[in-house]
Amino acid sequence: TQLLEQSPQFLSIQEGENLTVYCNSSSVFSSLQWYRQEPGEGPVLLVTVVTGGEVKKLKRLTFQFGDARKDSSLHITAAQPGDTGLYLCAGSNAGKSTFGDGTTLTVKP
Amino acid sequence: DTAVSQTPKYLVTQMGNDKSIKCEQNLGHDTMYWYKQDSKKFLKIMFSYNNKELIINETVPNRFSPKSPDKAHLNLHINSLELGDSAVYFCASSQALIRAGSGYGYTFGSGTRLTVV
Numbered sequence: 001t002q003l004l005e006q007s008p009q010f011l012s013i014q015e016g017e018n019l020t021v022y023c024n025s026s027s028v029f030s031s032l033q034w035y036r037q038e039p040g041e042g043p044v045l046l047v048t049v050v051t052g053g054e055v056k057k058l059k060r061l062t063f064q065f066g067d068a069r070k071d072s073s074l075h076i077t078a079a080q081p082g083d084t085g086l087y088l089c090a091g092s093n094a095g096k097s098t099f100g101d102g103t104t105l106t107v108k109p
Numbered sequence: 110d111t112a113v114s115q116t117p118k119y120l121v122t123q124m125g126n127d128k129s130i131k132c133e134q135n136l137g138h139d140t141m142y143w144y145k146q147d148s149k150k151f152l153k154i155m156f157s158y159n160n161k162e163l164i165i166n167e168t169v170p171n172r173f174s175p176k177s178p179d180k181a182h183l184n185l186h187i188n189s190l191e192l193g194d195s196a197v198y199f200c201a202s203s204q205a206l207i208r209a210g211s212g213y214g215y216t217f218g219s220g221t222r223l224t225v226v
């Protein structure tokens with residue numbers, strides 16, 4: 001079984017602070033996705049990374065795929081209340097994805 | 110115009126009943142999925158279909174039966190509902206199977222919260 005562990009599980013910060021969420025596994029993935037889920041809704045895809053060492057930026061969000069394709073990080077600069085939600089990473093192999101256990105982020109105004 | 114729509118949004122039913130959840134996607138995607146999210150927000154794949162063909166069938170009780178009449182629809186029928194089936198069920202689609210280097214991700218529906226009493 002391919003497991004993905006996210007840390008921290010819960011994060012509560014003030015508006016304007018920076019934060020990093022980690023997604024770690026002992027398995028190698030061919031690609032990795034990050035999603036954000038808000039209450040009562042389905043996860044929304046933020047980014048997909050496919051190459052070891054790849055870095056992608058989405059406005060204030062920076063995503064990195066580890067060189068060995070076993071881990072990833074999500075860095076948010078100057079967090080805003082609108083960033084509040086459940087962040088999920090998902091590693092994919094052979095047409096199947098395994099989701100991490102999630103990081104619940106709360107950004108207080 | 111909703112990309113992946115599933116109905117109903119909420120479903121409350123008694124143990125032993127049979128119920129169905131419907132899902133439709135208008136993205137032209139080839140692959141559709143059913144995921145179950147438990148009370149701890151953990152998402153686990155149940156089934157995936159690629160062009161109406163069953164590709165993934167995880168360890169799910171036989172009481173759960175997916176049906177894909179065409180590649181835009183994937184329905185989930187559940188027989189003899191049990192208390193432990195209570196969860197949020199998500200339908201999702203992707204352009205194709207998420208294979209190496211494809212760069213694909215999932216588009217999820219807004220979920221069906223099933224409560225078995």
